[in-house]
Amino acid sequence: VRNGIVPILCVGETITEKVNHDTGQVIHDQVTTALSNLTAEDVEHMVIAYEPVWALSNGSNFRDVETPTPDIIEKVVKDxxxxxxxxxxxxxANNLRVLYGGSTHSGTAGGFLNISGIDGLLVGGASMDFHEFSKMVEIAAGVAASRS
Known part of the structure; x- marks a missing residue:
């Protein structure tokens, strides 16, 4: 941050932590630990991505991965x-940008972008497919236009 680089902090729970209903505590611990040596100004210039480990693809199976429900994503973003x-x-907290970074594709991008508190997407496997990523950019532009 202090050198003009915008860091993206990825936080998220494993499948075991999800099943054990530990998501809130895991996110809390990750956020507070990662931000402990920063200033308020530093934090306002960074990005935090909610990227549940259990919802990540291997790069090519991004359409087949289970993703959290919008309600779960919204709760984690609020947390x-x-x-x-x-x-x-x-x-x-208001100035911080928060992204959703689980497996996303053109079929889910609009829904994720319309979740309260989400400022964008951290795209993984779908970004390796030019046509797929282009569709996602078009969807994001449409959502952004509807917000203004």
């Missing part, structure tokens, strides 16, 4: 912003 607010205040 991330709440954790940031506890550490650095509500302004930092």
């Amino acid at each position: 991330i912003r709440h954790n940031v607010a506890e550490l650095y205040g509500q302004r930092s």
